[in-house]
Amino acid sequence: MVFSSLLFIYLFLPITIILYYSVKNRKFRNIILLVTSLCFYAWGEPIWTVLLLFSSSIDYCHGLYIERFHGTKWAKYGVVSSIILNLSLLIAFKYSAFIYENVNLIFNTSFQIPNVTLPIGISFYTFQTISYTVDVYRRKVQAQRKFSTFLLYVSLFPQLVAGPIVRYSDIAIQIENRTTNISQISDGVNRFVIGLGKKVLLANTAGHFATMFMERSSESLTVTEAWFGILMFTLQIYFDFSGYSDMAIGLGKIFGFEYKENFNYPYVSQSATEFWRRWHISLGSFFRDYVYIPLGGNRKNEFINLMIVWFLTGIWHGASWNFIVWGLYFGVLIYLEKKILGKILEKLPRIVSHCYLLVVVIIGWTFFYFTNMNEAFAYLKVLFGFANQSFVSTELNIIVTNNIFWIVFAILLCTPLIKVIREKVCKGAMYKGSLIIVNIMILILCTAVLVSESYNPFLYFRF
Amino acid sequence: MKKGNISEIIHIGCMVGIVIMGFTLFILLPKDNISENEKRQLTTSPSLSVESFLNKSYSKQLDLYVNDTFPFREQFIALNSFYNNAKGIRSGTDEIQIYNIQK
Known part of the structure; x- marks a missing residue:
């Protein structure tokens, strides 16, 4: 089930909220959350x-085992075994087809490529459980004694299928002891509706335009169409992912959980380094704390450590070479920024470094979008005018004119402009009143768009 | 629960109210089988079985069923088309979408 569906908003969510708030006892509330999750x-x-339950029980047992043998070599074996088991599950379900394909290609063998479907959310919950066992080993948290409580941490539905990657250390206390107040629930509802709007009203429309142009063969694409296509994909991926994170954070708040922020206006950054401090923060900080720093960070073999982290970041996004290229591309850029580029960027006017970041990100998204590298390069050639394609197109002019308000609005929403206006101008009762009206409008409009997804006028005549 | 600000209570009340109203009306209102506008049969309520649940056909059909029989569906579709028209500037000749242009 996705959050941005009528089934979730109008059936699952009200039932869960009614059940949850119909009991007062935290233990019962946790049971309701576990069952609904x-x-x-x-x-x-x-x-x-079954896999989710299996993976959780492995880590639950490992947590207890590591704590039992703290300070001995057995604790170390425990944490290694937990990491190996978690990664094995992830590799088996996410990367086996990719590995077989490449082995066949390199060694000219003909192993049958396994047809494994990716279990939803495995990349997220595997990382969550790894963070748990490692943190128990590092004595940052105590092992959880109750399996049901541990399972609730892993399976909590707001963050289960698309993050953010919530660390056990961040919500252990909240699971056992949390209070909910009206302000928090109101904030949560607000955050959920904003996320829903980002996903349904912005990301889906941007996605429609992105596919329209990026799926075309590069020979029939004009330069402006290519820019429009990649710009729309840039908007789509941000609103889609940050919208989902907003919905998760909002749902968390409705049930009394405080998750850390996952996005912080990444497109206003002025360097790739800053971009990754603002984009998918929970993933970046996971790799920093559990891979980069244990490898030695910037104290020894900095370049190799960075490449390992960015190789992993890339491949985490999908089992395909283009994601690895995309990850390493950022790794190299961040290394260059650390060494020379960063100092130059600091001296340049803000607008120049900002344009640098946008171009860098847009090139990155091109690698991210096309699983076939040749297509990515062909698209980049059109983008930068090396393909001798015509510049403008009548079709694009019409699309831009027909959607100009939406486009300007979407671009503005990538910046903190509305947040700044809200903080400076809209204060007190005026802000609260307008918030209610705006949220009602967003919810009703999202419902209209979602209902219309099944609207197929005259497409097929079944009677 | 602490005593909250009145506007926050109104906010929660409005949003939860809309969702619960949608939920109640969906359960109570009679469902159309046919869409006159679209000249098609609407998705019917799926039957739950272990097999249909495990192969996800039940959940997929229920999704379609909810979308097809949502309360005030026609009005929501009209609102959506109003919203689409409000996204930018439209003049008479622009109404025809150009799909294939010979380059």
């Missing part, structure tokens, strides 16, 4: 719920 997961992955 497992139902939520089983709805989308009926069979692989």
Whole structure:
């Protein structure tokens, strides 16, 4: 089930909220959250719920084992075994087809490529459970004694399928002891509706335009169309992912959980380094704390450590070479920024370094979008005018004119402009009143768009 | 629960109210089988079985069923088309979408 569906908003969510707030006792509330979270997961992955339970029980046992043998070599073996088991599950389900394909290609063998479907959310919950066992080993948290509580941490539906990657250390206390107040619930509702709007009203429309142009063969694409296509993909991926994170954070708040922020206006950054401090923060900080720093960070073999981290960041996004190229591309840029580029960027006017970042990100998204590298390079050639394609197109002019308000609005929403206006101008009762009206409008408009997804006028005549 | 600000209570009340109203009306209102506008049969309520649940066909059909039989569907579709028209500037000749242009 996805958050941006009528089934979730109008059936699953009200039932869960009513059940949750119909009991006062935290223990019962946790049981309700656990059962509804497992139902939520089983709805989308009926069979692989078993895998979620299996993975959670492995880490639950490892946590207890590591704590039991703290300070001995057995604790170290425990943490290694937990990491190996978690990564093995991830590799088996996410990367086996990719590995087989490449082995076949390199060694000219003909192993049958396994047809494994990716269990939803495995990349997120595997990382969550790794962070748990490592943190128990580092004595940052105590091992959880109750399996149901540990399972609730792993399966909590707001963050289960698309992050953010929530660390056990951040919400252990909240699971056991949390209070909810009206302000927090109101904030949560607001955040959920904003996220829903980002996803349904912005990301889906941007995605429609991105596909329209990026799926075309590069020979029939004009330069402006190529820029428009990649710009729309740039908007789509941001609103889609940050919208989902907003919905997760909002849902968390409705049930009394405080998650850390996952996005902080990444497109206003002025360097790739800054961009990654603002984009998918929970993933970046995971790799920093659990890979980069343990490898030695910038104290020894900095370049190699960075390349390892960015190789992993790339491949985490998908089992395909283009993601690895995309990850390493950022790794190299960040290394260059650390060594020379950063000092130059600091001296340049803000607008120049900002343009540098946007171009760098847009080139990055081109690698991210096309799984076929030749297509990515062909697209980049059109983008930068090396393909001798015509510059403008009548079709694009019409699309831009027909959607000009939406385009300007979407671009403005990538910046903190509205936040600044809200903080400076809209204060007190005026802000609160307008917030209610705006949120009602967003919810009703999102419903209209979602209802219309099934609207197929005259497409097929079944009677 | 602490006593909250009145506007926050109104905010929560409005949003939860809309969602619960949608939920109640969906359960209570009679469902159309056919869409006159679209000249098609709307998705019917799926039947739940272990097999249909495990192979996800139940969840997929229920998704379609909810979308097809949502309360005030026609009005929401009209609102969506109003919203699409409000996204930019449209003049009479622009109404025809150009799909294929010979380059």
